[in-house]
Amino acid sequence: MLYLNEKDLKSMGLNWNETIDGIEQTVHCLETNDYAQPIKPYLRYRDPINRFIALIAFVGGKVNLAGLKWISSFPKNIDKGLPRAHAVVVLNEADTGAPEAVINTAQLSIVRTASVSGLMIRYFEKARPMTKANVAIIGWGPIGRHHYKMACEVLKDKIDKITLFDVRPIDPATIDGPYKDKTVIAKTWQEAYTDADIFITCTASPAPYVDLKPKAGSLQLNCSLRDFKTSILDHTKAIIVDDWEEVCREKTDIEMMSIERGLKEEDTKSIIDVVCNDVMSTYAPEEAIMFNPMGMAVFDIAIGRYYIDKARANNIGQELD
Numbered sequence: 651m652l653y654l655n656e657k658d659l660k661s662m663g664l665n666w667n668e669t670i671d672g673i674e675q676t677v678h679c680l681e682t683n684d685y686a687q688p689i690k691p692y693l694r695y696r697d698p699i700n701r702f703i704a705l706i707a708f709v710g711g712k713v714n715l716a717g718l719k720w721i722s723s724f725p726k727n728i729d730k731g732l733p734r735a736h737a738v739v740v741l742n743e744a745d746t747g748a749p750e751a752v753i754n755t756a757q758l759s760i761v762r763t764a765s766v767s768g769l770m771i772r773y774f775e776k777a778r779p780m781t782k783a784n785v786a787i788i789g790w791g792p793i794g795r796h797h798y799k800m801a802c803e804v805l806k807d808k809i810d811k812i813t814l815f816d817v818r819p820i821d822p823a824t825i826d827g828p829y830k831d832k833t834v835i836a837k838t839w840q841e842a843y844t845d846a847d848i849f850i851t852c853t854a855s856p857a858p859y860v861d862l863k864p865k866a867g868s869l870q871l872n873c874s875l876r877d878f879k880t881s882i883l884d885h886t887k888a889i890i891v892d893d894w895e896e897v898c899r900e901k902t903d904i905e906m907m908s909i910e911r912g913l914k915e916e917d918t919k920s921i922i923d924v925v926c927n928d929v930m931s932t933y934a935p936e937e938a939i940m941f942n943p944m945g946m947a948v949f950d951i952a953i954g955r956y957y958i959d960k961a962r963a964n965n966i967g968q969e970l971d
Contacts, residue, residue, distance in 0.1 A: 656755035669765040684710030707947035717741040777930035782810035786842035789852035790816040864938040897944035
């Protein structure tokens with residue numbers, strides 16, 4: 651059994667196109683029903699802001715693994731100088747059930763989240779080719795920073811400007827990469843939002859605050875799921891989710907749209923529709939598209955396979971009895 655920690659994963663580097671390819675291949679497994687994924691349970695106690703989540707899945711195809719991600723989210727850790735999230739992923743051979751690997755770091759989860767967003771950008775850009783793109787990222791924690799790196803790699807020289815905003819001051823020294831000179835720090839989220847062709851939320855916001863009309867024809871990547879007020883439905887009907895049953899709960903923006911505005915599953919499209927049915931091309935060019943991912947265990951398993959294969963090819967990690 652292979653053991654990998656955060657140092658191991660970071661030593662392998664990141665090829666965003668490869669991780670996005672892995673997510674894309676897994677969507678095809680969803681489309682052919684070559685997967686299993688029960689609804690993930692949440693564990694809370696004492697302070698309800700904190701939570702543990704168990705994400706369990708089997709993925710067929712080239713992944714051919716079953717596994718569990720056990721992840722905690724303690725938002726107040728940030729004020730203590732601690733990571734908000736901790737995670738352990740256990741992966742088993744699909745055909746025998748034998749343990750294949752343990753990956754002890756939240757890094758895998760962060761890479762999974764940004765790679766799913768990268769897949770949405772890939773298909774958005776395919777449906778609506780851009781020569782210049784204004785990207786905005788709200789939240790400059792680990793997930794926001796990895797989205798920054800991912801967007802730079804996926805969009806490359808199509809990037810015209812990247813705008814960052816966080817309720818905590820952003821240290822310019824934390825911004826690095828080939829598009830640093832095209833990156834600006836906004837004073838308000840509105841400043842970042844208004845002209846964004848691709849708007850990405852990576853916050854731990856306790857309540858929605860985005861109440862403005864999005865830029866026409868833009869992509870809204872609602873990664874943190876609790877940033878948009880239900881008034882967004884006044885401006886777009888192009889609502890995409892990763893999985894309706896997963897995302898329409900836990901007081902997400904989608905659940906609030908369902909409760910307050912009567913949004914139903916049939917009013918939305920899924921990530922399968924994006925990859926397998928080219929749904930982004932069916933929306934009017936001026937309509938903003940909003941993607942709401944609760945986070946699917948199958949994608950964690952897929953990124954786990956990516957790291958297992960890369961680690962073994964480069965003799966990284968520790969083999970345990």
